[in-house]
Amino acid sequence: MSQKQSQWILAEVPEIPPDIDDTLPEILVRMLCQRGVEIGDMKRFLQPRLQDLQDPFLMPDMRPAVDRILTAIDQNQSVCVYGDYDVDGITSVTLLTRVLRAYGVKTRSFIPRRGPEGYGLNEAALKRCMSEGDKPDLLVTVDCGTASLTEIAALTTDGVDVIVVDHHEPPPQGKPDCIAVVNPKCPQEREGDSFDYLCAAGVVFKLAHALLKTRMIDGFDLKEHLDMVAMATVADIVPLVNENRLLVRHGLKFLANTKNEGLKALMEVAQVKGPLTSADVGFRIGPRINAAGRMDRPEDALATLTTTDADEAAALAETLDGHNKTRQGEELRIHKAALKQLEAEHDPSDPVIVLGSRDWHPGVVGIVASRLMRRFHKPTFIIAIDAQGIGKGSGRSIGGVSLMDAINANRELLEAGGGHAMAAGISVHEDKIDAFRQGFADFVTTHVSEEDRLPRLHIDAEIDFPTLSLDFLKSYELLQPFGSANPEPLFMTREVWLTEPPQELKNHHLRLSMKQKECWKSAMFFSAGQRKLPEQPWDIAFTINRNVFRGRTSLQIVIQDVRAHQKED
Structure with missing residues (x-):
């Protein structure tokens, strides 16, 4: 092809x-x-200036979130920060944990594992989370939680207060019933900047800003943690507009001279030297953090960013680099196999690429999908099939073809599916992959002309x-x-x-x-x-x-x- x-x-x-x-x-x-x-x-x-940052209390539910965290501080309550396994989630957990500990709060953190547990609040991950420590008085989710209505209701029934700090779209049923949902995507009545471009770490930064405006911490400079926000904003590919542009511009400067031992060690391993650009984060630092999650070892990435010991940081950075090399090896192996399967089974005139195998790692199929999409300029799904015959697939698209519209048009063939127009995930039984491929192709040819699918x-x-x-x-x-x-x-x-x-x-x-x-x-x-x-x-x-x-x-x-x-x- x-x-x-x-x-x-x-x-x-x-x-x-x-x-x-x-x-x-x-x-x-x-x-x-x-x-x-x-x-x-x-x-x-x-020349964006930090003094142009807007009032964090313009964010929805910011006041009740701040009040509940201050209560946890004053009453010496325990807090668990629950995040996601990508760069945005891990930096969000790191930043909020650091702020809470600066206030003297008993804080522990938790990251689910992609393979056995999956994204966000879910029964398997919550069971492990609760088994690893005492039941917290307050659980704060970062980079997840907005759509977890059932799980949050169960936590509330069990006596755990919940604050959601997120940037994902709320479900059709509305936001969960909890102390606060600090999420710019949730409807709000106030005028001004909607902040809907922020990644999770950007929302956490606003929460930290609101806390510090309410109660200062002597010797704590929030600006020094902009390196985390810059990394997450770049790695999560959110729009670099408004405050995002400001946060990344200044965050990259702080990253070049970071005080975080883990980031220093990561930049040494990645051979990154200042002045830094968003490309350094997107292609050299970020992938090493993401690789830990892809290889089901997100705790290694979290430990790297939270350690204060230089020797431990150096060892952990080498571990992340090892995960990244393993990820690269898996990616290369799957990419070669996918090309071989594509050549053998697909007609070059097919408008889409849908490939699956029981021999593929679910943590890297999205990267392979992206490579094939760019090479052949076709919307692509790459699917890793487990021992039970359930395939977990990642999709990447071209301009003009919405993966979410395609998923919605083929819901009857899928176990689940969600995401965005250009990147999405599906769960499909292996017996229905061929039918999904055909339905996906029919959707594309029906809704997008061949001319509009040409690369530009x-x-x-x-x-x-x-x-x-x-x-x-x-x-x-x-x-x-x-x-x-x-x-x-x-x-x-x-x-x-x-x-x-x-x-x-x-x-x-x-x-x-x-x-x-x-x-x-x-x-x-x-x-x-x-x-x-x-x-x-x-x-x-x-x-x-x-x-x-x-x-x-x-x-x-x-x-x-x-x-x-x-x-x-």
């Missing part, structure tokens, strides 16, 4: 307002306009080689942090020639030396060694970043796509 050629779509050049700040490069202003940033907000966007490369601006200077890079970096809703800009340039044959490095990466007229540049083209390259000259689509090697700083071009040169229309 061949990879589809992308259609390049160059964004229209916006009209530059006459009263714009002339100290900003024109191309930077153009990209700000393309991203919907108003003239009066440009400086605030480029959306390019922000056309730029020539002489413009790519370190001065331009310095201004360009003000757009960071990049992520959801503020993607890394994609540039293009025309009619470039290779000055020598491509140099293939390990993992099929290419190092290229190119020229455009009389200007020479070097570039990296990752995983392109086995790709058939077009005849020269080329047009190239690329991103840029800062490269520091042996003390020398340069602007690095990273090619995303190439095509034979096409003259401008």
Whole structure:
């Protein structure tokens, strides 16, 4: 099955307002306009300030949550913080536990295991949670709980008060009956920022802010814990808008000089050195934390972030790195097997990819689904089937195809299913996988035209080689942090020639030396060694970043796509 050629779509050049700040490069202003940033907000966007954070009590149920936690502090009650096994959940547990212990609260934490227990509050995980310590007076869920109406009702009946701190959508039945549900996705009557873009760690940060506004702790600086919030916000791929952008921008600075021994050790293992970017979190630090959850050892990640001993942190970071290498090995094995199965069983004209096996690990099927979706530009589900014949699948989609709509259209074939338009999970019996594949394909062909399913490369601006200077890079970096809703800009340039044959490095990466007229540049083209390259000259689509090697700083071009040169229309 061949990879589809992308259609390049160059964004229209916006009209530059006459009263714009002339100290900003024109191309930077153009990209700000393309991203919907108003003239009066440009400086605030480029230089966000912590003093612009809004009142945390604008969040729903914040006052009853703060009051109940203060009661736990004053009455010396025990608290359990119950989270999720991904980066957002583990950093949320770490941050809230640290704040509560700073108040002197008897606090323990709990993370469910993905394989045997699954996500969120559930009977199996709660049974283990209660067996590992005394029954708490107060249980605070982070990054879960909004949809756990039955489980929370049982806890309340058992005499455990519950506070939910979450960012997931409430169920149709409404929010659970408990002390408070601090979740920006829940309806509220107050006007102003809805905060619905926050990840769980962002909501925990607001709760901590509200607690400290109500009762300060001598010597406790909440800003120093923005490293946790930045990591979670990037790793959870929530929109980098409003306060998220502010929290990540400043959080990355604190992360570069973190006081957290576990993060220091993780950055050492991942060979990450400041100044840090969202890519460092998303591709180097975050995956090592997530790998523990994928390998059913989330407690290792939690221990790494909570230890205060440097030697223990170093050992735990090595353990996480080992989990990540195991995850990478499993991912590679499953990816190869999936490609083989795809070649043998699927027609290249199929509009979807649905593959399953009893030999696949459920913790990594989502990553494999993402790789296949990007390679073949088809909505994809990869399913790990257990010994009882129940498959747990993860899906990733392309623009225009909603996985949730597809799941709802095929509910009768599934045991369960939920998620979002672009990423979702299903539970399906192996006997019904073929029927689901057909139903999924029928939904896609019925609701989305073939033209709308073609891959598109959306390019922000056309730029020539002489413009790519370190001065331009310095201004360009003000757009960071990049992520959801503020993607890394994609540039293009025309009619470039290779000055020598491509140099293939390990993992099929290419190092290229190119020229455009009389200007020479070097570039990296990752995983392109086995790709058939077009005849020269080329047009190239690329991103840029800062490269520091042996003390020398340069602007690095990273090619995303190439095509034979096409003259401008």
